[in-house]
Amino acid sequence: MKEPTLHGYILVATVMALTLVSPAASTQGAAEAAVEGGTVVKAEVTAEATPEATPEMPEMPEMPEMPEMEVETGAQQTEPPGQEAPVEAQTTAPGDWSGSVSLLTDYAYRGVSQTLEEPALQGELRWTHGSGFYVAAWASNVDFIPSGGPDDGADLEIDYLLGFSRSIGEDMSWGAGLTYYTYPGTADGIDYDFLELNLSYGYRWLTFGLNLSDDVIASGETGVDYVVSGAFPLGGKLTLGATVAYWDLDDALGDGYLRWEARIAREFRGVVLSLGYHDTDSAGGGLFGENASERLIVGISRAF
Numbered sequence: 001m002k003e004p005t006l007h008g009y010i011l012v013a014t015v016m017a018l019t020l021v022s023p024a025a026s027t028q029g030a031a032e033a034a035v036e037g038g039t040v041v042k043a044e045v046t047a048e049a050t051p052e053a054t055p056e057m058p059e060m061p062e063m064p065e066m067p068e069m070e071v072e073t074g075a076q077q078t079e080p081p082g083q084e085a086p087v088e089a090q091t092t093a094p095g096d097w098s099g100s101v102s103l104l105t106d107y108a109y110r111g112v113s114q115t116l117e118e119p120a121l122q123g124e125l126r127w128t129h130g131s132g133f134y135v136a137a138w139a140s141n142v143d144f145i146p147s148g149g150p151d152d153g154a155d156l157e158i159d160y161l162l163g164f165s166r167s168i169g170e171d172m173s174w175g176a177g178l179t180y181y182t183y184p185g186t187a188d189g190i191d192y193d194f195l196e197l198n199l200s201y202g203y204r205w206l207t208f209g210l211n212l213s214d215d216v217i218a219s220g221e222t223g224v225d226y227v228v229s230g231a232f233p234l235g236g237k238l239t240l241g242a243t244v245a246y247w248d249l250d251d252a253l254g255d256g257y258l259r260w261e262a263r264i265a266r267e268f269r270g271v272v273l274s275l276g277y278h279d280t281d282s283a284g285g286g287l288f289g290e291n292a293s294e295r296l297i298v299g300i301s302r303a304f
Helices: 006-021 282-292
Strands: 033-036 039-042 096-104 120-128 133-141 156-168 172-182 194-203 206-213 223-235 238-248 257-268 271-280 295-303
Touching (some): 257 282, 271 282
Antiparallel strands (some): 033 039, 096 120, 096 295, 133 156, 172 194, 206 223, 238 257, 257 271
16 A cells, blocks of 8 residues: 555545534544545445535645755765764875975085085975875985095985874974985996984974984994984074084994084075084094084075
């Protein structure tokens, strides 16, 4: 049997109401009605009908079916408006690209000039995922051999970085990554490339770093770099930074050295101007000569 429709219920209620108010209702008794397919079907009457019997009501027109509503937001929406997707269906936002270009009066790597105290043009391109994962490439011009010496062919350094960093609450952070230092174009028999593991832990304005390599500066030996650095906002878009570190190169070069630096930077309309002071102890000078002497480095950089 088909389920009664809405207008069928309305007709039944109408017939019952008319029956209650009809003068002949008391003599003929209650008329039973059955609903079938949306129309009224009269049942057998228990008493003889009178001429005043209520006439049969005309069939009500069938109500049109309401169309199903759809909501579109460019693509077909699968969740009701305003309702969040289940946690398991949510995905982390895609990563962001960033980069920078810098011009400096010298390129000092761990307190040692990599350009014979000449200017350096540097650039970086980085992709960072919302989870903390990142990949990057960094490049700079280099020059290790003074004029007149044997040409090693190394004029460019390209570093490839891969890692992960996260914040822990508002005050702490940590990171782990790999840096692969490469020097394309070096002469036959010369290989400066090496891989390094980088670990860091930050607390408020302080950062503690540990850099380890089993082929430090392509020596085939182990080197460990211990770093403590800090960044202190001074207000007015001024930032003061400082670093103290010790690079243990005993296995590779027979000694290690201490280095330190202080720098101040000022952002102005998206451009950062910086001034840094770099120096090493006597052991650094013994290992790298004048390239490890004290120096001031002026820089200008733009991030995008």
